[in-house]
Amino acid sequence: MRRGTMPTMKDVAQEAGVALGTVSKVFNDIPVGEDYRRRVLDAARKLGYQVNSYARGLKAGKTGTVALILPNAYDPYFAALADSVCQALARRGCRMLMAVTGSDPDAEQQCIRMVEQNKVDGIIGLTYNPALEIPASIPFVSIDRYFNPAVPCVASDNFGGGQLAAEKLAELGCRRLLFLRIGADVPGEPDKRMGGFQAACQARGLEHAVMALNDRDGYEPFRVFLRSHVEGGRLSYDGIFCNTDRLAFYVQNMLAELGLRVPEDVQVVGFDGVRRFGNDGYYCSTIVQPVGQLAETSVSILLEEDRSALPSLICLPVSYAPGGTTMDG
Amino acid sequence: MRRGTMPTMKDVAQEAGVALGTVSKVFNDIPVGEDYRRRVLDAARKLGYQVNSYARGLKAGKTGTVALILPNAYDPYFAALADSVCQALARRGCRMLMAVTGSDPDAEQQCIRMVEQNKVDGIIGLTYNPALEIPASIPFVSIDRYFNPAVPCVASDNFGGGQLAAEKLAELGCRRLLFLRIGADVPGEPDKRMGGFQAACQARGLEHAVMALNDRDGYEPFRVFLRSHVEGGRLSYDGIFCNTDRLAFYVQNMLAELGLRVPEDVQVVGFDGVRRFGNDGYYCSTIVQPVGQLAETSVSILLEEDRSALPSLICLPVSYAPGGTTMDG
DNA sequence: ACTTCATTATGAAACGTTTCACACCGATCA
DNA sequence: TGATCGGTGTGAAACGTTTCATAATGAAGT
Numbered sequence: 001m002r003r004g005t006m007p008t009m010k011d012v013a014q015e016a017g018v019a020l021g022t023v024s025k026v027f028n029d030i031p032v033g034e035d036y037r038r039r040v041l042d043a044a045r046k047l048g049y050q051v052n053s054y055a056r057g058l059k060a061g062k063t064g065t066v067a068l069i070l071p072n073a074y075d076p077y078f079a080a081l082a083d084s085v086c087q088a089l090a091r092r093g094c095r096m097l098m099a100v101t102g103s104d105p106d107a108e109q110q111c112i113r114m115v116e117q118n119k120v121d122g123i124i125g126l127t128y129n130p131a132l133e134i135p136a137s138i139p140f141v142s143i144d145r146y147f148n149p150a151v152p153c154v155a156s157d158n159f160g161g162g163q164l165a166a167e168k169l170a171e172l173g174c175r176r177l178l179f180l181r182i183g184a185d186v187p188g189e190p191d192k193r194m195g196g197f198q199a200a201c202q203a204r205g206l207e208h209a210v211m212a213l214n215d216r217d218g219y220e221p222f223r224v225f226l227r228s229h230v231e232g233g234r235l236s237y238d239g240i241f242c243n244t245d246r247l248a249f250y251v252q253n254m255l256a257e258l259g260l261r262v263p264e265d266v267q268v269v270g271f272d273g274v275r276r277f278g279n280d281g282y283y284c285s286t287i288v289q290p291v292g293q294l295a296e297t298s299v300s301i302l303l304e305e306d307r308s309a310l311p312s313l314i315c316l317p318v319s320y321a322p323g324g325t326t327m328d329g
Numbered sequence: 330m331r332r333g334t335m336p337t338m339k340d341v342a343q344e345a346g347v348a349l350g351t352v353s354k355v356f357n358d359i360p361v362g363e364d365y366r367r368r369v370l371d372a373a374r375k376l377g378y379q380v381n382s383y384a385r386g387l388k389a390g391k392t393g394t395v396a397l398i399l400p401n402a403y404d405p406y407f408a409a410l411a412d413s414v415c416q417a418l419a420r421r422g423c424r425m426l427m428a429v430t431g432s433d434p435d436a437e438q439q440c441i442r443m444v445e446q447n448k449v450d451g452i453i454g455l456t457y458n459p460a461l462e463i464p465a466s467i468p469f470v471s472i473d474r475y476f477n478p479a480v481p482c483v484a485s486d487n488f489g490g491g492q493l494a495a496e497k498l499a500e501l502g503c504r505r506l507l508f509l510r511i512g513a514d515v516p517g518e519p520d521k522r523m524g525g526f527q528a529a530c531q532a533r534g535l536e537h538a539v540m541a542l543n544d545r546d547g548y549e550p551f552r553v554f555l556r557s558h559v560e561g562g563r564l565s566y567d568g569i570f571c572n573t574d575r576l577a578f579y580v581q582n583m584l585a586e587l588g589l590r591v592p593e594d595v596q597v598v599g600f601d602g603v604r605r606f607g608n609d610g611y612y613c614s615t616i617v618q619p620v621g622q623l624a625e626t627s628v629s630i631l632l633e634e635d636r637s638a639l640p641s642l643i644c645l646p647v648s649y650a651p652g653g654t655t656m657d658g
Numbered sequence: 659a660c661t662t663c664a665t666t667a668t669g670a671a672a673c674g675t676t677t678c679a680c681a682c683c684g685a686t687c688a
Numbered sequence: 689t690g691a692t693c694g695g696t697g698t699g700a701a702a703c704g705t706t707t708c709a710t711a712a713t714g715a716a717g718t
Contacts, residue, residue, distance in 0.1 A: 006466070008704055019668045024706060033666075050446040054386035055704035059673050063383065065426070065447075073402070073412035076606060082411070083402035086429050095447060097394070098427045100415050117379040118394075118424060137335070249607050277405060277603070277612055278578045337674055348698040353676060362696070384674035388703050 007047040016043035027051055057119055065095045066302060067115035069125040071103040075246075076274040077291070078126070081143070084295030085124060092303060094121070103184065103215075105129035122302040128184045141302045143294060145188035149312040154298045155189035161287040161318040162196025165241040165269045168285075168320050170204055172327045174239030174267055177201055180222060180251065181212040181243040193243050193271060209237070219250050226254055233259065235266055245270035248284040252325065268325040273318075282323035290316050336376040345372035356380055386448055394424045395631060396444035398454040400432040404575075405603040406620070407455070410472070413624030414453060421632060423450070432513065432544075434458035451631040457513050470631045472623060474517035478641040483627045484518035490616040490647040491525025494570040494598045497614075497649050499533055501656045503568025503596055506530055509551060509580065510541040510572040522572050522600060538566070548576070552583050559587055564595055574599035577613040581654065597654040602647075611652035619645050 009023045016023070016039040025032045026040040043049075057063035068085050070078045086096045097120060101107040108127045112134065115123060122139040125132075130147050134140045146153040169177055179197050183190060194210060201208040211225055229236040235258070242248035248270030252262055260266050263285075273288025275281070282288075293316050301310060322328045338352045345352070345368040354361045355369040372378075386392040397414050399407045415425045426449060430436040437458045444452060444467075451468040454461075459476050463469045475482040498506055508526050512519060523539060530537040540554055558565040564587070571577035577599030581591055589595050592614075602617025604610070611617075622645050630639060651657045 010704080020670095020705090021668060021707080022666095025667090028706080031666090036667080050442070052387070052704055053447050054383050054392065055673090056706075057383035058381070058387050058675080058704080059706045061673090073415060074405070074408045074604075076403070076405070076408075079403045079405075079408035079411075082408075082427070083429060086402060086427055090428070095443065096427050098411070098415055098425050099419070100412060113379070114424065117382055119381060119383050246607060253607075274606070275403075277606075278575060278582075283606055335674095339674080349675090349700095350677080350698060351696095354697090357676080360696085365697075381674055384703090385676075386703095387705080388674080388676045390703090 006052070007049045008052070009049075011047055012040060012043045012049050015047060016040045061119070063119050063121055064093065065097050065118070065120045066299070067097040067099060067111075067118070067120045067123045069099050069101060069108065069111050069115070069123060069127060071126065071128070072100050073098065077245075077272050077289075080274070080291045081126070081295060084292050085299065088295045088299040092299065094299075094303070101127070103128045105132075108132060124298050124302060128186050130187060139302050139307065141298045143298055144190060145186060146313055147188065152301050152310045152312055152314070153189065154294055154301065154314045154316070156289040156294065156318050157315040158189045158192035158318075159196035159199075160315075161271060161289075162193040162198075162241070163200040164196075164318065164320055165193075165271070165287055166197045166200035166204075166206070166208075168326070169239035169241065169267055169269060170200075170206055172239075172267055174237075175207065176237045177206055177208040177239045177241065178237040179208065179210045179241050179243070180247055181210070182215060182217075182219070182222075182247050183243065184215050190243065197241055219247070219254075222247075222251065223254050223257075226251075227258060230258055230260070235260055238266055240266060240268045242268065242270050245272040245274045245283050245286055248286070248325065252284065263324070263326050267327060269320075270323075270325075273321060282321055285323040285326035285328070286321055288319045288321050290318065335381070336378045337381070338378075340376055341369060341372045341378050344376060345369045390448070392448050392450055393422060394426050394447070394449045395628070396426040396428060396440075396447070396449045396452045398428050398430060398437065398440050398444070398452060398456060400455065400457070401429050402427065406574075406601050406618075409603070409620045410455070410624060413621050414628060417624045417628040421628065423628075423632070430456070432457045434461075437461060453627050453631060457515050459516060468631050468636065470627045472627055473519060474515060475642055476517065481630050481639045481641055481643070482518065483623055483630065483643045484645070485618040485623065485647050486644040487518045487521035487647075488525035488528075489644075490600060490618075491522040491527075491570070492529040493525075493647065493649055494522075494600070494616055495526045495529035495533075495535070495537075497655070498568035498570065498596055498598060499529075499535055501568075501596055503566075504536065505566045506535055506537040506568045506570065507566040508537065508539045508570050508572070509576060510539070511544060511546075511548070511551075511576050512572065513544050519572065526570055548579050548583075551576075551580065552586075555580075555583055556587060559589070562588065564589055567595055569595060569597045571597065571599045574601040574603045574612050574615055577615070577654065581613065592653070592655050596656060598649075599652075599654075602650060611650055614652040614655040614657070615650055617648045617650050619647065 009020055013020045013023045018036055022036055023040050026037055066089055073082055089096050099111040101111055108129045116135050124141050126143045140151055142151050142153045144155050213221055242251055248268050255262055255266055262268055268284055270284045270286040273286050276283055342349045342352045347365055351365055352369050355366055395418055402411055418425050428440040430440055437456045445464050453470050455472045469480055471480050471482045473484050508523055542550055571580055577597050584591055584595055591597055597613055599613045599615040602615050605612055
């Protein structure tokens with residue numbers, strides 16, 4: 001074998017006294033006589049051979065790499081997702097290429113082009129651009145965004161989560177509910193949280209109101225809104241459902257400013273189930289998204305061989321967890 | 330051009346009426362006549378051509394991909410680091426391959442083998458295995474771990490951070506300081522936090538004590554320790570420096586349990602500068618690590634062409650930020 | 659003993675780049 | 689006018705795999 005450079009399949013073939021194709025078969029789990037297999041593996045071990053995945057990627061098209069496109073990597077929900085996806089891929093012997101977009105539609109499109117050129121085996125995207133051009137040549141799974149029936153979407157049961165939140169608040173004694181929503185105007189899954197909430201309120205004949213804001217508006221209008229609904233030291237609502245834990249976190253601070261106690265005066269439920277820093281609890285009472293399952297399901301759909309009959313939307317069950325902002329502890 | 334498949338350089342060359350090598354030069358920023366350059370770029374745009382990075386990786390060895398190896402992706406400090414590294418790489422037109430190890434030394438070694446086979450241009454690692462075998466063929470930059478002078482390490486000024494914490498607490502009126510440390514027994518940079526703390530205490534003639542625990546011990550022994558040092562409703566210490574914000578977060582809860590008020594009875598300073606969930610503050614008063622600079626510096630050292638005279642240790646300045654657990658707000 | 663057939667190893671071709679020795683061209687100079 | 693030379697475009701070879709048509713082998717049937 002040539003020195004000073006990584007050994008190649010040819011070197012292994014020579015060392016083992018077999019043909020090049022035989023070595024290739026061994027490393028691709030294609031049946032080969034037991035004695036041949038052994039000779040190849042021994043030679044490979046002896047030389048410290050490792051498959052060059054770039055040569056493989058060039059010839060076979062399969063690269064064992066999947067791209068994850070996220071708005072950012074530091075928000076706890078996205079961070080948890082990235083971690084889970086990375087592990088789910090590792091279990092299958094795949095690598096994760098990560099790209100962050102800052103929620104910018106143009107950056108998202110550019111990321112897709114970038115990973116397309118990188119010949120990944122698939123893309124998992126949590127994106128904000130409904131007009132995203134997805135190359136037909138690369139399998140794509142969308143998380144939380146149901147843009148297009150042709151693109152499989154994996155999401156939590158957002159409608160059910162909205163219902164659950166309203167029902168929990170009602171059970172805990174709330175009579176006048178408020179839904180607070182912040183986010184981009186994406187026609188994705190998360191909007192269904194409101195639908196579920198409203199449906200449950202109507203079914204129970206509960207008084208309820210809704211206030212929705214766009215990300216770029218910031219949280220300030222919520223503060224103004226809440227202040228304007230305080231009368232005689234009491235808020236017109238006794239239960240608030242926020243569409244993210246982050247919003248619920250802010251709302252707690254706003255309520256404290258107004259001299260309102262949580263959960264005694266107002267109960268608050270968030271959405272996401274993001275763990276607290278210390279990982280020993282939640283930031284608030286919340287509807288917990290099954291992040292691990294979300295990742296596992298996305299990966300298995302993405303890597304599914306038979307792409308003829310893929311589901312267009314998979315909803316995963318959510319659950320409720322008390323976190324100190326409701327009367328159940 | 331052949332249909333139903335991605336265009337290649339050959340297609341572009343044909344379309345533009347130039348040679349293959351000329352197209353290659355254009356896409357590698359090698360000088361070429363202006364008219365040729367234009368013809369090539371026009372043809373490429375028309376065909377929607379994109380360089381196949383696997384073919385490039387095979388021939389040239391450069392892949393434009395860098396691996397980041399982390400214990401996990403969900404801890405806020407690691408998440409922030411991952412986000413920053415991803416952005417720093419993107420600015421340079423590179424992609425980030427992410428691997429998580431769960432702090433397991435064997436998993437770390439396996440990750441290195443995995444990315445080695447993937448022919449990355451370099452590895453940025455935050456690892457716990459001091460005996461890690463790093464292939465000489467791949468540039469490696471270590472974050473926070475100064476294992477080996479031959480491997481460049483980028484870290485915060487941990488010694489200075491320890492000093493700063495002690496000095497701040499002293500300035501704020503503390504007289505009996507306690508250092509609490511948790512973590513793996515890695516002989517890396519973070520241990521210097523204690524050194525700096527002790528040096529500053531000695532320089533000022535301050536009474537001080539230290540308690541250090543291994544990750545696997547959990548936080549419980551700290552609780553026991555603190556309880557045993559309460560006498561007559563007062564703790565024997567009036568200032569606590571924790572080696573991570575996470576620990577400081579737990580310590581706050583423990584102190585509250587003991588009926589001690591933070592910061593009135595005891596002031597607490599953490600380390601890391603992790604932002605709170607809402608990103609509008611810190612979890613505690615803390616020594617802030619310059620995460621963005623850490624990432625930027627690591628990447629630029631990793632991608633440095635001239636590898637003959639690399640620094641073996643780069644210390645980046647830390648700063649202090651009040652976060653509600655000290656008397657300065 | 660000869661054919662047939664299934665099984666399995668073989669090695670050349672191809673994947674899409676980069677590189678480099680070479681050819682070409684116009685300019686400079688004796 | 690002819691030789692020399694720097695500059696620039698050309699295209700064949702090489703990178704390390706996978707694939708596939710072919711050859712070799714051995715077992716079974718006549």
